Amino acid sequence: MDNKSIAGILYETADLMEIDGADSFRIRSYRNAAEAIEAHPQQISDLIGNDKQLLAISGIGKGMLQNLKEMLGEGRLKLHAELLTKYRPSMLQLLKVQGLGPKTIALIWSAYQVSDLEGVESLAREGKIRILPRMGEKHETKLLKAIEDYRRIAGRFLIDVAEKQAEKIADHLRHYPGVEKATPAGSLRRGRETVGDLDILVTGPACCDDTERQKLIDHIIKLPGLMEIIARGENKISFRMRGDMQVDVRLLAPDSFGSAMQYFTGSKAHNVAL
DNA sequence: TGGCCAATACTG
DNA sequence: CAGTAT
């Protein structure tokens, strides 16, 4: 279990504790510890047993040390598992909706046993949020708008983040002999504020026959930071990068590169119109 | 043992 | 205006 995973569990536990109505300062401690672990240069798993070193990390004390031992020892945190049984995982997503906090989520849960985005949206539309204590028309309206906003940006990445990622990948591709061009298409090329996934078009001699294409794809999957291959075909490979960004790389013969660029830059609506 | 972030929006 | 949630 790496530091990122440990921190993740701690963050999640904090969120769940919040819904559970736990002491806010204790919750903060969980978040502080998570941050400290995330930023720590060495792997916590390598330091287990060395209490001195662990306690030396600011934000890690007696109690958190026990939590770490439990996580690394049993592979799970009891508190985390219990809270997950008591509540619903979908509540963690709900927490990401601006203006929707733990108290309100718990309130909605207690009143309607609803814990997901869809359900809360329906309740709001039906005017069932405003009748809850402490809620009102303002809250309900604002909630609807917030859900809309959330849906619009969820699972998308800011343009500059996407650009850097795309540039790294394109560089990696261009280092391969037989690749002439590697260019991002899609919403990134259209300059949208956010990007859902990357679409990168490649062309050159290496794209021209089957064996060459396979060799090129073999090179592509060595890309640093590549986490999972989603699909691997003749002319296209899809994978997920560290950070969860999905990437499609398409190999194109030089004579179809132009039209492909046109097509994959979109937008879909634009293509339909054409 | 006691303190741990402040400002804002909304409800009652 | 005070209390509460974000």
Next chain:
DNA sequence: GCCA
């Protein structure tokens, strides 16, 4: 929960 952690820290002074």
